[in-house]
Amino acid sequence: MKRRLQFWIGCAAVSSLWFSGCGGGDDDKRLNVYIWTNYITQELLDRFTAQTGIRVKFDVYDSNEAVLEKLASGASDYDIVVPTDYMVRILIKQGLLVPLDHGRLTNLGNITAKFRNPPFDPDNAHSVPYLWGTTGFAYNKTKVGAALDSWAAVFDERWKGRILMLDDMRECFGAALRVLGRSANSTNATELAAARDLLIKQKPLVKTYNSSDFAGILRSGDVWIAHGYNGELAKACDEDKNLAYVIPKEGCTVWMDNLCIPKSARHVEAAHTFINYMLEGKNIAAVVNATSYACANDAARLFIKPALLADPARYPDEATVKRCDFLDDLGESLQLRDRYWTEVKAK
Numbered sequence: 001m002k003r004r005l006q007f008w009i010g011c012a013a014v015s016s017l018w019f020s021g022c023g024g025g026d027d028d029k030r031l032n033v034y035i036w037t038n039y040i041t042q043e044l045l046d047r048f049t050a051q052t053g054i055r056v057k058f059d060v061y062d063s064n065e066a067v068l069e070k071l072a073s074g075a076s077d078y079d080i081v082v083p084t085d086y087m088v089r090i091l092i093k094q095g096l097l098v099p100l101d102h103g104r105l106t107n108l109g110n111i112t113a114k115f116r117n118p119p120f121d122p123d124n125a126h127s128v129p130y131l132w133g134t135t136g137f138a139y140n141k142t143k144v145g146a147a148l149d150s151w152a153a154v155f156d157e158r159w160k161g162r163i164l165m166l167d168d169m170r171e172c173f174g175a176a177l178r179v180l181g182r183s184a185n186s187t188n189a190t191e192l193a194a195a196r197d198l199l200i201k202q203k204p205l206v207k208t209y210n211s212s213d214f215a216g217i218l219r220s221g222d223v224w225i226a227h228g229y230n231g232e233l234a235k236a237c238d239e240d241k242n243l244a245y246v247i248p249k250e251g252c253t254v255w256m257d258n259l260c261i262p263k264s265a266r267h268v269e270a271a272h273t274f275i276n277y278m279l280e281g282k283n284i285a286a287v288v289n290a291t292s293y294a295c296a297n298d299a300a301r302l303f304i305k306p307a308l309l310a311d312p313a314r315y316p317d318e319a320t321v322k323r324c325d326f327l328d329d330l331g332e333s334l335q336l337r338d339r340y341w342t343e344v345k346a347k
Contacts, residue, residue, distance in 0.1 A: 031270045033058040034067065034078040036257065037212070038232070039131070041290050048277055054270045062211055063168070071096040071262050079265040080274055085256045086170075086327040088127050089120040093329070097126040098261050104272040107279035107299075115256065115296035120326065127258035128275055129296035131231075131287065134316065134324055135171050135253040138215075138233040138245045143224040151179040151248045153225055155198065160205045162224040164217055167209035169341040170327055171253060172199060175227065178250040184325055187333035196340035200347050209345075218243065231293035234313040238292075245313040251323035256296065 029052075037060040045056050059078075061067060064087035070076040071091065083091060091097045102108060102124075111129060121127045139148050144159070154163050154175060165172055174184035176195035186192060207223050214228035215236040226233065230245060237243045259278060261271045278284055281299025288295050288304050294314050301309065308314050330337065 028267060028270065029054050031056045031080065031267055031274055032078045033080045033082075033274075034070065034076070035060060035080070035082045037062060038291060039082065039257075040287055044283060044286050047283075048274065052270075052273055052277070054273060056274075067091075068094075068096075071264065074264065076262065076264055077266065078262055079267045079271040081260050081262055082130055082257050083127075083260060084327070085118065085120045085258065086329055088258050088260060089329045091260070091262075092121065092126050096263050098263050098265065098268065099125050100128070100261065100275070101272060104269075105276050105279065107276050110279050110281055110297045110299040112296045112298050118256065118326075120329075121258070127260045128279060130257045130259050130278065130284075131291065131293040131295055132254070132256040133230040133293045133314070134247055135166070135174070135227075135229055135255065136233075136245060136247045137225055137227045138218055138237060138243050139225045140218070140221070140242055141244055142242045143221075148225070148244075148246055149249050151175050151250050153246075154227055155179060155202050155205070157205060159225055161207050163202075163206050164214055164223040164226040164228075165202075165206050165209050166214065166227050166229075167211045169337060171227070172209075172344075173337055173341070174253055174327070176202075178248070178252070181250075184251075184253060185328040185330065187330055189333075189336060192333070192336055192340060196344060199344045203344060203347050229293075230313055231291050234311060235292045237313065247316060247320055247324070249323075251325065253327055254321060254324035255326065 031054050033056060035058055049055060064084050067081050067083050067087060068090060070078070071081070072094065105128070108128065115129050117123055137154060139153065153159070154165065173195050176198045177184050177186055177191065180191070180194055180198065182191045208217065210217060214226045215232035217223055218226035219236050219240055233245045237245050259275045261268060265271055279297065281297055282303045284295045284297045285300035285303030288300060288308060292308065292314060312320070
């Protein structure tokens with residue numbers, strides 16, 4: 001989902017340009033990609049172009065809702081999008097994705113067994129896994145002075161002005177619902193109202209809502225507790241041993257970002273070539289090594305840095321993962337959350 005700092009391919013202006021050195025070629029040798037920031041490397045894309053002759057243009061986003069808005073508008077010109085699990089379900093329901101041609105995806109067998117046939121896309125009909133992770137929080141052990149293991153920490157008045165929350169309605173409601181002992185996917189109006197009230201009560205404690213530089217703000221010392229995605233926070237913990245990442249005891253969101261082809265794609269063959277390329281173990285491993293997020297690809301393990309594979313912040317054990325949940329499509333109840341989130345942010 002997720003997860004997302006500066007992009008290695010350069011500044012944002014690069015996203016409107018074709019990569020230099022890609023050469024000419026006809027329109028079928030182009031690929032327009034819409035992807036999370038901090039989610040791929042220029043070196044890898046250069047290798048893809050050298051191997052296939054397909055030139056890559058990209059734009060970046062920092063929320064799943066941006067993908068939905070772009071594709072639903074009918075004005076997008078993307079061949080690859082990388083939505084998170086629950087958004088894949090929504091895009092399928094709205095007819096905004098095309099079924100994948102598995103015959104063109106010779107590397108499908110590399111997908112880790114437990115991530116095949118996901119509940120949000122049976123038989124991987126419209127998507128294949130890219131990266132996955134969890135949404136928890138990290139904290140500064142020296143500043144806090146205690147071991148934290150619960151979502152209660154981000155609602156604790158002791159840390160007033162030192163808490164960062166993601167600027168993400170689903171994840172903030174998820175944290176509030178879990179600390180109340182409810183499901184992050186609750187559609188119960190009474191439970192959602194209680195979560196809204198808790199988030200309103202929490203707001204004076206929150207220094208900032210930020211989904212793009214949460215790890216950097218934590219490293220700077222401006223906050224002591226930062227809600228965020230595990231890859232960025234785990235990298236921060238590598239760089240500063242005073243920091244620790246937590247999957248709270250109440251559980252948290254486990255998410256998977258996926259490669260999909262929009263219905264509006266004009267370069268479907270090139271899109272399949274790209275997806276198959278990213279299913280190669282050494283290629284997706286390069287992304288893992290650069291981003292610190294985990295992948296669902298068995299063939300990649302030979303190429304991933306051993307320290308990443310051994311880190312429970314990146315690759316939690318099965319018992320920990322069982323405490324976590326994918327975010328569901330909430331249907332009509334999403335409108336109620338949207339209204340409540342507007343109330344929270346307006347306070």
